[in-house]
Amino acid sequence: MTKRTQHIAIYGKGGIGKSTTTSNIAAALADAGYRVVQIGCDPKADSTVTLRGVNYLPTVLDRTREGGRVHLEDISVVGFRGVLCIEAGGPVPGVGCAGRGINAAISLLQDLHLFEEFKPDIVLYDVLGDVVCGGFAVPIREGLTDRVYVVSSSDFMAIYAANNLFKAIQKYAPSGGAKLGGIIANGLIAPYARPLIDDFAVQTETRVVQYIPRSSTVAQAELHGTTVIEAAPDSAHAAIYRELGEKIVADDSSVVPQPLGVNDLRDWARQWGDLILREGADAPVPIRAVA
Amino acid sequence: MTIVHEDRNGCALHGGVRLLGAIGGLVPIVHANAGCSLGATLADGTPSGSGGPRYTGPLETSSTTLVERHVVFGGGSRLREQIKNTVKVLAGDAYVVLTGCVPEVIGDDVPAMVKEARQQHFPVLSVATPGFNGNAYRGYETLLNTLVDQLPPLLDEAAAAADAAPDATAEAINLLGIAPGQDAFWEGDLLELEGWIGRLGVPVRRLVGVGQTSADWRVLPRARLNVVLSPWGREAARRLHSRHGTPFVDFGWLPVGSRDLALLIGQIGQSLGVAAEGIAAVTQALDVRERHFLQKFAASYLHHGLQQRVAIVGGTAYAIGLARYLAGTLGQTLAAVIVTDVPDESRRPDITAALGGGAEAVLFSDSSDEIAAALTAAAPQVIFGSVIEAGAARALDAPLVITAAPTGHSPVLVRSYAGIAGALALAEDFSAAVIRHQAAADEHAAGTAWPLSRRAA
Structure with missing residues (x-):
């Protein structure tokens, strides 16, 4: 059991499985006896659904919008194995400023002394994938989180988004911002997927902390509105999430990533495209296939 | 205007x-x-x-x-x-x-x-x-x-x-909660309070205004006591208490006149462990000073019928302080007290309680329309407030005494409405406003010059 609260931010392209991964990490750690808080930092406010059921949880910003004093119990609910679930929320799509919203929600949680009151071992921030403005970078700035993990599949757009996140991390790291704990490779299907992500990690001087193959167990649990840990506690995927959770808690090493330039990233991707075309998408590919 | x-x-x-x-x-x-x-x-x-x-x-x-x-x-x-x-x-x-x-x-x-x-x-x-x-006020507090x-x-x-030496006057009383500039009379008021509280024998740090520098802030945590004069200084006092163990007196408003100033000095004295006789010596001096000058006022008070229905518009510290003095000492009827600094909801019951139930209406608002409507409804004979209340005062044909920001055409250097000198200045400004108003009305009615013989109706 950790002495100090660890604050972990999880980023990645929209739809890549951040919330699924984060919720399963939360569930796995809670199942192992840790006190866990999961904070959804996405205006969609659906990060913690599989932990707490489909019941409506007012977001921090919903309550703020209503005015008056906000209490911790109004904006949090205890989910699977005691995970404290919170959704920052945001404005109606197309209006207002979601970045400021994240900023304001996190400030409010600090004002409410959330961490002093709940005394968690680990706090997971599930953050909107595209860091389009300063507000979404708040979780990686100095003092808020200890490490960042980036979820990515082997699809180019996911890699592209991960590379952009590396740029944000690289920008804030010199002034004390959080560094990268590693890449969580998610939704892997094709044989080339793993070596491709491994190679991206090599190119950017980072590392992959866990490989999560695409699985019907995950899809089914999602459809049932639960985590894999809850729905299929003895499945192979539950074991993968448990291992990932333990790695995150136990290994506090981190690096400053070296993102590729736009053209370098394109060239690198093209080489992989050529390779897959040449060998066939189903052919086994050795790690470090592209020099 | x-x-x-x-x-x-x-x-x-x-x-x-x-x-x-x-x-x-x-x-x-x-x-x-x-x-x-x-x-x-x-x-x-x-x-x-x-x-x-x-x-x-x-x-x-x-x-x-x-x-x-x-x-x-x-x-x-x-x-x-x-x-x-x-x-x-x-x-x-x-x-x-x-x-x-x-x-x-x-x-x-x-x-x-x-x-x-x-x-x-x-x-x-x-x-x-x-x-x-x-x-x-929120910016001041933050x-x-x-x-x-x-x-x-x-x-x-x-x-x-x-390699600078530490300040020698660490053992002092800090005054917190009066917001420079926003509380229009902050500097004169704090100087007035410093003088009286200092008579307890402990140096007072105003922390702002003439002679107060970063050196005073550097030793601020080592004070013997923090005194809070509005809702806006409470959190700072609470932090200093939890971090450095410094006790604090959460007085909550600005003392105007001997009654409230004696109350404050009593609380400070008790907190510092000053002997009862030592406190009494100071509070008696307050009373003597105020009584001496107010007696001068007695004749004109009766002559001009200075018992009026008044309304007060201002931030918490001043609204409470002025209301308690005007009603408690000068015998005015409080038609309305309007608190304009938007204190937290949780503080409002305390604020209403400090008014002692003496006001016919208490409103928390910073909206000038709402305030003007409340003033019209209360129909006071005199308004204490900012220049923004000028329109409502004119509509009610009530004299306006400027006791809040913005002060408009009324520059403030060291003017004070706190403590004893400030309370007496308030009595002067209040009576002058009423008497001038009566004179103007008489002049208008009769075409006469200065109406020395006017009596209360």
């Missing part, structure tokens, strides 16, 4: 700029749009008629004057540049970055810029004071909380580097 722009309470940035301007040795660096820093600078003078000299001069404010380029691409490096230049051209003991709305919306990493400056051994700290966080937390260690660090 037509009020084009009604600025009763300013914004958080204004409150921050005004507080820093009242402390010698502290230099504000405004990280905001050009309009914000100019606005804050001009607004510094507006609420109290004349802002007066600030530490950095009457108009000089270091500002990043952000433009669209910074909004789109971020203003962090512009702030870095501004800090670097400010420490070169403006001498100071510490520099405080105050952020406006734009950097807070776009998410500039201001703490990172401050950290960089600190690594280069410049004493810099930052406070988020975007206007959307609230009014100037900055005050940060200063009590961060300024003493920052100054200690700088002093250690310069």
Whole structure:
């Protein structure tokens, strides 16, 4: 059991499985006896659904919008194995400023002394994938989180988004911002997927902390509105999430990533495209296939 | 007078700029749009008629004057540049970055810029004071909380580097909660209280205004007692208590007249462990002083029928202080008390309780329309408030005594309405306003000159 609260931010392209991964990490750690808080930092406010059921949880910003004093119990609910679930929320799509919203929600949680009151071992921030403005970078700035993990599949757009996140991390790291704990490779299907992500990690001087193959167990649990840990506690995927959770808690090493330039990233991707075309998408590919 | 722009309470940035301007040795660096820093600078003078000299001069404010380029691409490096230049051209003991709305919306990493400056051994700290966080009282409170937390260690660090000796007057009483500039009579009021409280034998630190510098803030945590004079100083006192164990007296308002000042001095004396005789010696002196001068007032009070229905409009500290004195000592009827500084809901029952049920109506509002409607409904004979109440006063044909910001055409230098001198000044200004009003009415009615023989109706 950790002495100090660890604050972990999880980023990645929209739809890549951040919330699924984060919720399963939360569930796995809670199942192992840790006190866990999961904070959804996405205006969609659906990060913690599989932990707490489909019941409506007012977001921090919903309550703020209503005015008056906000209490911790109004904006949090205890989910699977005691995970404290919170959704920052945001404005109606197309209006207002979601970045400021994240900023304001996190400030409010600090004002409410959330961490002093709940005394968690680990706090997971599930953050909107595209860091389009300063507000979404708040979780990686100095003092808020200890490490960042980036979820990515082997699809180019996911890699592209991960590379952009590396740029944000690289920008804030010199002034004390959080560094990268590693890449969580998610939704892997094709044989080339793993070596491709491994190679991206090599190119950017980072590392992959866990490989999560695409699985019907995950899809089914999602459809049932639960985590894999809850729905299929003895499945192979539950074991993968448990291992990932333990790695995150136990290994506090981190690096400053070296993102590729736009053209370098394109060239690198093209080489992989050529390779897959040449060998066939189903052919086994050795790690470090592209020099 | 037509009020084009009604600025009763300013914004958080204004409150921050005004507080820093009242402390010698502290230099504000405004990280905001050009309009914000100019606005804050001009607004510094507006609420109290004349802002007066600030530490950095009457108009000089270091500002990043952000433009669209910074909004789109971020203003962090512009702030870095501004800090670097400010420490070169403006001498100071510490520099405080105050952020406006734009950097807070776009998410500039201001703490990172401050950290960089600190690594280069410049004493810099930052406070988020975007206007959307609230009014100037809220800005005062936010900055005050940060200063009590961060300024003493920052100054200690700088002093250690310069090998400076510690201040000898650490064992003092700090006065917290009166917001410079926004509370229009802050300086005169704090000087008046300093004089009387000091008679208990412990030095008093006003922390703001003439002679108060960063040196006073450096030793602030080592005080014997913190005295809170409005809701806006309570959190700072609470922090000093939890961090340094300093006890505090949460008085909650500005004492006007001997009755409330004796109450405050009694609480301070008890907290300091002053013997009952020592406290009594001071409180009796208050009473003697006030009584001596009020007796001069007795004849004209009766002659002019100075028992009136009055309404009071102002921030918590002044609304309560004035109401208790006007009703409790001068025998006025409180038709309405309107509290304009927007204190937290949780504080409002205490505020209403402090009024002692003496007011016919109590309203919390900073909306001039609502306030004007409440004044019309209460139909007072005299209004105590800001220049924004001039229209309502005219409509009611009631004289207006300026006791709140903005003071309009009534410059404030060292005028006070607190303590004994301030209470007597209030009696003078109140009676003068009523008598002038009566005279004007008589003149209008009869075409006569000064009506020396007017009696109460």
